[in-house]
Each structure stands twice: as structure tokens, then as C-alpha cells.
Amino acid sequence: MMKRVTLLLGIAVLAWAQPAWARIKLAALPVRERVEIQLDHGSYTLVEEERIVPLLKSSAQAGNNMIDFSWSNTSVDKDSIQFRPIAIREGDKFRPIKKIKGASGSEVDEVNVINVAYPPNENALVWEVFASEGCAVKVRVSYLISNLNRWFSYEALAEKDEDRLTLKKHLILRNYSGEDFGSAGVWAGFGPKFLKLVGQQEEIKMLVASFADVPINKTFTFDWYANGQLNPDKPKCSRVLMHYKLINDEKHNLGKFPLQPGKARIFIRDGRGGEAFLGEDVAQLTPLDGTMKLYLGEARDVVCERTLESNDRHAVRGNLFNQEIVLKYEIENFKDKACTLDIVEQMNRLAAEYGANPHGEAEWELEARTSKEIKLSFPDGRSLPVLSVQLPARPKDKDAKVEKVVVKFHVTIKNLW
Amino acid sequence: MKRTMLIASVVLAGLAVQIPTTGKNIDLVTLPGRDKVQLTIYNSEDITLVKESRSITFKKGTNQIQFSWAGTLIDPTSVRFRPLEHAGDIDVADTVISGQKPQSLVWNIESKFEGQATVEVSYFTSGLTWQMDYTAVTDPDETNMAFRGYVRVFNNSGEEYENAEVRLIVGTINLTEKIAQLARRYGVQPPAPGEAKYREMRNEAMDESISRAAGALPSPATQPPPPDKPKQIVKEGLSEYFMFAVEGSETIRNGWSKRMQAVTADNAKFDIVYRMRSHQYGPQPVRFFIWRNDSEHKLGDSPLPDGMIRVFRDNGSDGLAYLGQQLVRYVPIKAEIEVNLGVDNLVVYESRIVSTKRLNFAFDQWNNVCGWDEQQQWIEQFRNYRTKPIAVEFRRVWAGDVEYQSELPTTLYDFQTIETKFQVKARDKTEYPADVLTHQGANSKQARVKLKGPAPKPE
Numbered sequence A: 001m002m003k004r005v006t007l008l009l010g011i012a013v014l015a016w017a018q019p020a021w022a023r024i025k026l027a028a029l030p031v032r033e034r035v036e037i038q039l040d041h042g043s044y045t046l047v048e049e050e051r052i053v054p055l056l057k058s059s060a061q062a063g064n065n066m067i068d069f070s071w072s073n074t075s076v077d078k079d080s081i082q083f084r085p086i087a088i089r090e091g092d093k094f095r096p097i098k099k100i101k102g103a104s105g106s107e108v109d110e111v112n113v114i115n116v117a118y119p120p121n122e123n124a125l126v127w128e129v130f131a132s133e134g135c136a137v138k139v140r141v142s143y144l145i146s147n148l149n150r151w152f153s154y155e156a157l158a159e160k161d162e163d164r165l166t167l168k169k170h171l172i173l174r175n176y177s178g179e180d181f182g183s184a185g186v187w188a189g190f191g192p193k194f195l196k197l198v199g200q201q202e203e204i205k206m207l208v209a210s211f212a213d214v215p216i217n218k219t220f221t222f223d224w225y226a227n228g229q230l231n232p233d234k235p236k237c238s239r240v241l242m243h244y245k246l247i248n249d250e251k252h253n254l255g256k257f258p259l260q261p262g263k264a265r266i267f268i269r270d271g272r273g274g275e276a277f278l279g280e281d282v283a284q285l286t287p288l289d290g291t292m293k294l295y296l297g298e299a300r301d302v303v304c305e306r307t308l309e310s311n312d313r314h315a316v317r318g319n320l321f322n323q324e325i326v327l328k329y330e331i332e333n334f335k336d337k338a339c340t341l342d343i344v345e346q347m348n349r350l351a352a353e354y355g356a357n358p359h360g361e362a363e364w365e366l367e368a369r370t371s372k373e374i375k376l377s378f379p380d381g382r383s384l385p386v387l388s389v390q391l392p393a394r395p396k397d398k399d400a401k402v403e404k405v406v407v408k409f410h411v412t413i414k415n416l417w
Numbered sequence B: 001m002k003r004t005m006l007i008a009s010v011v012l013a014g015l016a017v018q019i020p021t022t023g024k025n026i027d028l029v030t031l032p033g034r035d036k037v038q039l040t041i042y043n044s045e046d047i048t049l050v051k052e053s054r055s056i057t058f059k060k061g062t063n064q065i066q067f068s069w070a071g072t073l074i075d076p077t078s079v080r081f082r083p084l085e086h087a088g089d090i091d092v093a094d095t096v097i098s099g100q101k102p103q104s105l106v107w108n109i110e111s112k113f114e115g116q117a118t119v120e121v122s123y124f125t126s127g128l129t130w131q132m133d134y135t136a137v138t139d140p141d142e143t144n145m146a147f148r149g150y151v152r153v154f155n156n157s158g159e160e161y162e163n164a165e166v167r168l169i170v171g172t173i174n175l176t177e178k179i180a181q182l183a184r185r186y187g188v189q190p191p192a193p194g195e196a197k198y199r200e201m202r203n204e205a206m207d208e209s210i211s212r213a214a215g216a217l218p219s220p221a222t223q224p225p226p227p228d229k230p231k232q233i234v235k236e237g238l239s240e241y242f243m244f245a246v247e248g249s250e251t252i253r254n255g256w257s258k259r260m261q262a263v264t265a266d267n268a269k270f271d272i273v274y275r276m277r278s279h280q281y282g283p284q285p286v287r288f289f290i291w292r293n294d295s296e297h298k299l300g301d302s303p304l305p306d307g308m309i310r311v312f313r314d315n316g317s318d319g320l321a322y323l324g325q326q327l328v329r330y331v332p333i334k335a336e337i338e339v340n341l342g343v344d345n346l347v348v349y350e351s352r353i354v355s356t357k358r359l360n361f362a363f364d365q366w367n368n369v370c371g372w373d374e375q376q377q378w379i380e381q382f383r384n385y386r387t388k389p390i391a392v393e394f395r396r397v398w399a400g401d402v403e404y405q406s407e408l409p410t411t412l413y414d415f416q417t418i419e420t421k422f423q424v425k426a427r428d429k430t431e432y433p434a435d436v437l438t439h440q441g442a443n444s445k446q447a448r449v450k451l452k453g454p455a456p457k458p459e
Helices: A347-354 B179-185 B197-215
Strands: A005-016 A021-028 A032-039 A045-055 A065-071 A082-090 A095-097 A099-101 A107-109 A113-116 A125-131 A135-145 A150-160 A163-177 A182-187 A194-198 A202-215 A217-223 A228-231 A234-238 A240-247 A262-268 A275-283 A291-298 A302-317 A320-333 A340-344 A363-366 A375-378 A386-391 A404-416 B003-010 B029-031 B034-042 B048-058 B061-069 B080-083 B088-097 B102-110 B115-127 B128-138 B144-155 B161-170 B233-238 B241-246 B249-253 B257-269 B271-277 B284-293 B309-316 B320-328 B336-343 B348-365 B367-384 B392-397 B403-406 B411-414 B417-424 B430-441 B449-451
Touching: A021 A234, A032 A150, A032 B320, A045 A150, A082 A113, A107 A113, A135 B320, A150 B249, A163 A194, A163 A240, A182 B088, A194 B411, A202 B179, A217 A302, A228 B034, A240 A302, A262 A291, A275 A340, A275 B249, A302 A340, A302 A404, A302 B403, A320 A340, A320 A347, A320 A386, A340 B348, A386 A404, A404 B348, B003 B249, B034 B128, B128 B257, B128 B320, B144 B249, B249 B257, B271 B367, B284 B430, B309 B336, B411 B449, B417 B430, B417 B449
Parallel strands: A032 A182, A150 A262, A217 A340, B034 B161, B128 B309, B271 B392, B403 B449
Antiparallel strands: A005 A021, A005 A065, A032 A045, A045 A135, A065 A125, A082 A095, A082 A135, A099 A107, A113 A125, A113 B257, A150 A163, A163 A202, A182 A194, A217 A240, A228 A234, A234 A302, A240 A291, A262 A275, A302 A320, A320 A404, A340 A386, A363 A404, A375 A386, B003 B029, B003 B061, B034 B048, B048 B115, B061 B102, B080 B115, B088 B102, B128 B144, B144 B257, B161 B241, B161 B249, B233 B241, B271 B284, B284 B336, B309 B320, B348 B367, B367 B430, B392 B417, B403 B430, B411 B417
């Protein structure tokens, strides 16, 4: 255990030596009573130390109390250091600091920080503190420190039928600050407050929250322009990506706080009392009511073939025209469960590929030959329609063929030139 | 260590002692110490006006007074000598800056007076600087704050200043040359540590310091009581500047810095505003604490100089939560103080285009499209997951010839920026819909946003 941050109380003797002042410190060393590590800010970590500092009565002969605070091999932000007297010990208890009549007749605090002096070429400072009487005062010394950081990680355990999961959120405290904090309170700004031994060069993983029975939606997404051709043998097919979608609200047994970014490891119950690893993803910041998408990988049992069935240009005037397009999707679900395939069409790229530069957001209209099986939605705006298609499970009969679901998306992209 | 020395001497013909390094005949008479020193430190430039008063014994006739400042950053051209007593009888005949003797000058003083007189020596030095920093601690509800401003004086001048009257100037002054450059330009450079001359000068300075310290040490009976509260910083206007004068005197040792409380405001109210300006702050709303440097906010005694503001929240159990920090520029009296605390995960903004149409096409002589209008409907949504209502200021820049219409009151911040302000209730959301018509190509006749009346509410 190595303490790098020290609080020295006593007489700072200034001795003459060489061209600079050298400081000889004679001091009692009040130990830390308590340490709080505040991690609620994403970029800065605030450390608060509580110490009981014995103070001598300030007098003309002795002057004020000089409290020396120094640190080495740690990156303490010198300008952020605060010394806050909180209470004075009376017997076994502490009482608030009172106002008294000062030498000038005005009201002053019984314990008062007069100024702070910073010695040259040292990671140290000296507080000059007035005390009306000799006392033991509870102080909080707070400072921002580098290399004491927090991370979040998630562990998701899905039920075998993939309709629910248990989500565990962990706080990971990494202490490479060079300081040994001992037993310290740790708080991320939400969730429980932890009391942990925080040694240097230690990483401590703490369970912040466990959400059971979180309903999930397993999605299959086909996006031709995002993922391209599957392979030369299947030139009209593209990858189908799988995600778990979790909605961060109370209805879905979440919604306690925003879910911070972090690595998520996803497991699934294997039905035999064990678990299988499904993969991992980096979860993005998910605000309350937002949707967390966890990428699971590529679905090999859902196959979608996209064909441009017709592509007709209708002149309007001069070089202005409308482009009428019919896209056909032939989808096969080889899974033993029904599912929904979400087809994302990027209308701006569709317009540019088969028509012309859309000059901004493509203007388009849905036409009559669009299949009724398609459920259309616009979660990311009008230019990124999502075509949701229900797919039946593969037939249970061994000899029966998988049904090919064929749907059409019939649109006119208007006013191109 | 004291580096500036004042040596009063009388040229005595026939009693000359040859000193090779100076080439002068000097008879050392006295080594007068400082009686008083005043520092006026500027923060816009690395310049400090030092005024020292010392008592010197003059003889009738020519007096030579040597002033030296080895190891400091004094501008030799700025050193002035002024008698504070018997001014009519004491004149500076000339000032000699010798290239032979490093960092010193000699005044030839013609005196009609014989006896002791107080003189003032003033000069510009470099290496003394000051800066402000601020701390704001809000209550747990974030409605009031305790605001503190601190001045920190840095002494890297090479000179010790004990019991100095310290005055700090807020404002920007004009200098044609840097003091530190002027300090290094004149005369030969001072000896380096380790050289015999350096040791000699150090010993001289030490002797002087020890003898002064011994003489200056007050007896316990005469020692004043130590301060029981932070020293008051008196603020007053001075031309276009403001002066912060530290109560009493301060000792700022060479190499050290000292931080003193200069601004205090307890229970000061402040506003919390969320600003959505993607062109300025990025894609998410940022949280601002806003208050004014005025009496309503327990401030307004003086401008607030540039400095870092660190904002904390009292967590209700003797502890603090760190909210953020920002460097604020000079805040005049009654001006607003704004601190950007960054993105708040509990306030969410989303925007989307729900429809796009093109119309009013214009064609050129070859019947090609040369102009058109684009009509879009936008929805900006703000969701507040905090337990208190929030104030939102929304600005968006639109390029080109734009006609803008919204059902919510909207104004123009400038020719191309719309602005609207509204509240979002606690744990609620507000949508800000807008119809935007952009004239493109030949249809574009202007480069500005024109506000139209409120858009009809969607059915």
C-alpha cells in the first residue's frame, strides 16, 4: 500500500539554501477517514478525502495553521484542489462550524481558509488556516485526478427462445492514478454506492444493475446499400444482420437511467442448464426511451434476394422526369421459428443509381403494386423507409419445401433531372 | 533571495580603490534596504510596476547611487529614481548603464541637501503575473450557488517580495516591447550559477537579506494577530481598467504563487438553459448555467477577469459532484456569465424530415431544369427525463433562400438562423414542427431566411 497524496499539518519552516527556498516540513499526518471517488462525470474523476485535522489556536506568536498537501507520481489537477472544513469535533460528535466575532468585529467562521500558497517545483500546496480555538476539524479535500477512470460493460443472457433476456450492467473502475485509495466509496452518479478497496493498478468490476425479464425483439435486417452483394455466386443477395433490440423504458423492465456506452457480451441459455456465447458488441449510449441495438452477427438461415423488376422513366418536361421502380424481394426463412425481416431501402441512393441525382432528399411516392404484406415505417426519416415482412417458420414436414415469400416495393421517385 | 541592491556611494578623489570589473572608484557608504514595496501587476502583459521606497543618506555635492538587479528580469530603461523628500534639493544629473557591469546602473545625484531622505525607485519587471479562477458549488437542487473567485499571484521574477502592497490590474494595456526581452537586451548577461561572480553576488545578497531579516524581525509583543478571514480585495475603477488591491501586505517568495479569495457570492441564483445549436455545440443539446455579474446575483462589484470556472454540485451528504469547467473571458459588470457543462444524457434531441416535395420548376432555353422549390416538413423533438422542467433555446442555420414557418413562435437570430425558445415539462417531450421551403437554382433570389406566419397545426 503506497500513499502518494499526503496531508501534512504543522510548521512549514523555510530554510535558506541555494538560490531557491527549501522547505522542511515538521508535521503530524492526519490519516484519511474516508475517501469518495465520484465518477458521475464522463471525463473527469473527483476524489474527496475526509480527514480529521487537529488545528492549533491561531495566535500572534504561533500564527495560523499551515497545512501542507503534497502528492507525487499522481496526476492531480493542482488548480482543482479544494479544502473544505465541514465540522468540529466535540466529544464523540461533530458539530457544524459556527460564526464568531473576529478581531475586526465582523463575523468570521471559527475555522477559515485564509489563502493557499504553491511552492516552486513541487507538487504541493500550503493552506493557511485560521482556528479560533484548538480543535479537531473534519475537512474534505477534493481534487480532480487523471488515470482513475470508469468504464461500463454489459452482460446479456438471453432465454433460449430469445424473447427475453437478463441484462447486467457493470461499472469498471480502473485505477492507474498512482494512488492507493484504500477503502473508498465509489459512485457513478446513479445506481448503488459501493465501498471498495481501491489499490493502485487495480481494475474493479462492480454490478451496478441487473434487469431481469427484459423483453427483446430479435431483428433481421437487410440493407442492400449498406452491406452490398453477399458473394459473386449470389449476386442479388446481401447479408442479413441480426440484432437484439431493447427499449430503455419501464415497460420493458429498464428505464432507470440512460445506458452508457460499453462492451456487451451476449450469452444464451442452452436449455441444458448451461450457456452459450452468442457474440459481443459495443453498445451505444441509449437514452431513456431509446432503443439499444446489440449486433449478434450474420443470419445464414434467412435469405433475401433483391431484384429490380422494372425501371421506367416518365418524362415530365424537358430534362425533368419521374422514375418508376419496382423492387422484388424473394425471402426464405430456413429457421424453425417465424421471424420478421426488416428491409431498409436508401431512397437517395436508389434514386441516384437508377434515376439521377435527387438534389437532396429524394422525393418519392408509394405506388399501387406495393405488396400488402409490407409494413412500412420511417424511424430514421422519409428517405430511409423500413419494409417489415413477416416470414413463417420452415415447414415441420421433412419433405416440404420452405415457402418463398415474395413481396414488391413499387415507388415513383419524382422530379429527377 | 533579494537580488536588487541599492548602493549609495560618494566619489572621493584620491581615495580610489580600483575594482577591475567595474573600472570605477567606489567607496561603499551604505546598503539601504527597502522600507516599503508596492507591486502593480498586469495580467494582459508580463509586466509589473515595482515601487520601492528606501532611505538614503546624501552628502552635498555629487552622490553616486548604484542600483543592481542580478538574476531578475528588470527592464533597465524603466528604472526611475525620485526623491520623496527634499525633492527640490536632490536632482538626478545623469544615469549610466554600463555594458561592463551586468544588470546595474549608476545614478549621479547632485544634492544641495545633506542627511537622510526617502527616495522611490520604480521599475518594470517581468515574471510577476496573476490570474483568476472561480469555483461555483450549487445546492443539491441546482437552484442557488456559492460562487468564489480567487486571484493567484505568481512570482517568477527572481526577486523576493516581502510584505509588499499588491495591486492587480484588470484590463489590456499596450506595450511596444516585451519587458523580458528588454531585461535581457541591456548589458552583459548575469553570471551563471557556479561561476565565482555568481557566488559573490549571492553572498552579498544573502548578507543583506540576513541583516535585514534580523533587523526586521518584530518582537513577539509587537506581532499583529494572524488574519482570521481571507484578506479583502478592494476593487476600484481606474481609467478603462479595474484595480484589485489586496488588503494589507503580502509576501510572495520567488518561485511561489499565492491564491487569495477575491470574489464571494453566496446563495446566488442562476438559470439552467439547454441550447441546441448543432453548428456551434454539436449534435446534442448542451446544458448551460447562466447568471449575471450584478447585484441581483450577489456580484457586480467589479468585472470578472478571464479565468477557469469549475462547477460542482453539493451532493447533500457533505460531498461534491463535479459538473464541468469552462474558461470564461472577461465579464464586465452586469454582463452575463455562461458556463457550458456539456451534453446531458437526460435531455434527448432528435430531428427528422417527414416529407419532401419539389415544385415550381423553372426551365432554361434548352428546356432543362434551372430552378425549383423544395418543400420539407421537419420535426425536432426534445425529450426531458429530468424531474424539473427545462428551458430550451433552439437555433438552426439554413443556407440559401428559405421560407420558414412553424406553429411555435420563432424569430430570426440573424439573416440565416432561426431561433425559438420553449419549455419542456418534467419527464415529458415537446415537438417543434416546421415547414421549410427552399428556393433552389434560378428560383433562388436571396440568401436569407424569411419567416412566415405560424404553420397550421397538423390535424
